[in-house]
Amino acid sequence: MKSFGKYISKHLASFAAFILLLALLNVLVFGITFQSVIINDYGDTSPQNMLEEIAASSTAEGISDDARKKLESTHIWAMLLNQDGSRVWAIDTPEDIPYEYTIQDVALFSRGYLKDHPVFVWNTEDGLLVLGYPKDSYTKLTSNYFSIHAIQTLPLYITGMLAADFLFLFLAYFFSRRKIIRSTEPIIDAIETLSNGKSVSLSICGDLSEVAGSINKASRILSRQNEARANWISGVSHDIRTPLSMILGYAERIADNKTINSSVKEQAEIVRQQSIKIKELVQDLNLVSQLEYEMQPLHKELVRFSKLLRSYAVELLNSGLSDSYSVEVEIKPSAENAILECDSRLILRAINNLVQNSIKHNPQGCEIMIALDCEETAITLTVLDNGVGLSSEKLRELEEKPHYMESTDNQLNLRHGLGILLVRHIVEAHGGTMKIESTESHGYKTVLCFSNQSNQS
Numbered sequence: 001m002k003s004f005g006k007y008i009s010k011h012l013a014s015f016a017a018f019i020l021l022l023a024l025l026n027v028l029v030f031g032i033t034f035q036s037v038i039i040n041d042y043g044d045t046s047p048q049n050m051l052e053e054i055a056a057s058s059t060a061e062g063i064s065d066d067a068r069k070k071l072e073s074t075h076i077w078a079m080l081l082n083q084d085g086s087r088v089w090a091i092d093t094p095e096d097i098p099y100e101y102t103i104q105d106v107a108l109f110s111r112g113y114l115k116d117h118p119v120f121v122w123n124t125e126d127g128l129l130v131l132g133y134p135k136d137s138y139t140k141l142t143s144n145y146f147s148i149h150a151i152q153t154l155p156l157y158i159t160g161m162l163a164a165d166f167l168f169l170f171l172a173y174f175f176s177r178r179k180i181i182r183s184t185e186p187i188i189d190a191i192e193t194l195s196n197g198k199s200v201s202l203s204i205c206g207d208l209s210e211v212a213g214s215i216n217k218a219s220r221i222l223s224r225q226n227e228a229r230a231n232w233i234s235g236v237s238h239d240i241r242t243p244l245s246m247i248l249g250y251a252e253r254i255a256d257n258k259t260i261n262s263s264v265k266e267q268a269e270i271v272r273q274q275s276i277k278i279k280e281l282v283q284d285l286n287l288v289s290q291l292e293y294e295m296q297p298l299h300k301e302l303v304r305f306s307k308l309l310r311s312y313a314v315e316l317l318n319s320g321l322s323d324s325y326s327v328e329v330e331i332k333p334s335a336e337n338a339i340l341e342c343d344s345r346l347i348l349r350a351i352n353n354l355v356q357n358s359i360k361h362n363p364q365g366c367e368i369m370i371a372l373d374c375e376e377t378a379i380t381l382t383v384l385d386n387g388v389g390l391s392s393e394k395l396r397e398l399e400e401k402p403h404y405m406e407s408t409d410n411q412l413n414l415r416h417g418l419g420i421l422l423v424r425h426i427v428e429a430h431g432g433t434m435k436i437e438s439t440e441s442h443g444y445k446t447v448l449c450f451s452n453q454s455n456q457s
Contacts, residue, residue, distance in 0.1 A: 018172050026161055033157050045074050047138070050131055051122040054078060060126040062089050071131075077117075081106070081128040088127055097132070112140050190215050199223040240282050248275040284418040287349075291425040298343045298429060305338045305379060306331045309370055312348055316355065324365025327355070335374035340450055342430050350426040353419045354383040354446050361444070362387035379452050384445035390438040398436060423448075 044053075050070075057067035058080065071078055071091055079090040085101035096115050098105075106128065110121045114130075118138040122129040136148050183204075190200040190212075199219045202212035254260060254268035313329045321327070340347075351370070358368050366387035373380045390398065398420070420436075423446070427434045432450040 047120040055122045055124050055129050077132045079130050284422050288422050300341050302339050302341050303344045305340050306336050327368045330371040332373045335372045338374040338379050346426045350423040353423050358385040377452050379450045381448040386443040389440050389443050391440045395438050
């Protein structure tokens, strides 16, 4: 499973690389978003640089033309105050800016605002240089200053980047998950199919090819084992058939011989009946094996279900059924023309097994009902009797305990016979389901449900 570990490591490395790329993208977007703020606040036009430049270009008589043009282009006003707090000169000062200032006024606005204008001061030989910026351009805290635009932009930036990061992470998770599922789903399906005892064949390239190869190898081994088991059962069945036919033939001859006494005839009849049971058991064993390992071809054809049931009931009644048993067929009007694509021979075998099961477990006689119903999506066949039924414990064993062909221990005496197992395999081979209901002394009911293909066309 080294390839599977490499596959997981590869995806983890890809995800880590994506996180790193996302972090770099955040830095890039931060730089683009706050580029103008960084340039304005810490570049040539920043308050600190502007103070130094204007101070160098100014005297008591005024400032140079270049300095004046730069102030105008950046919408900054300026003034120079002498030792008495009076203006020496001023450039573009707003009308509400005073001409005279006390020491207290200078102390207040030098670290904050003057008429809501953020101002910055620089001490020169000729006096105190004051630069005033537009309102709502900077916020000042003690000895530092911050761009209001930056402060307003920062929450939007953080919110936007978090949303973008979550979106990118979700998209990365979504597409990575879809890719992983797309790559591993065939393997998971194949493992599930193998767990049901069926063979698979995977064709996967890339990182998981080694895993697919291992599954295909396990499938081939399982197929060979199943085929060997089915062939063994088929071979044993074939080998039993010849001596069993001889035993059955001799038993019939003895039972029909009029010169032999009645006691021997009775014993010969018992041998004949038990031989018939063994013959039927061998046939059921072979058929169950072929169905279980999908070696039994289905000869499907479109069959009118109601006609099939009536024909079976007539044949059953004409076969010499004891008068202690009654068989009734109930066809709902909606099911009269229901069509099922099936192997009619196997379906009849399943129905007969259920009917014979009712006969076998009710030697005192019972009423048997075969009912057919049809809904929009399903065709339901029910075989029920009013016989002895099963206790809740026996019913639970029948539903939960595996058949002896499926058992992994030696408690074969606790397993039910082949009849019900054969019915289940036949129904499942036709894509249907089987459900058993029974209450002690209140009869036994088996419900077979098939897809209604006539309404799906």
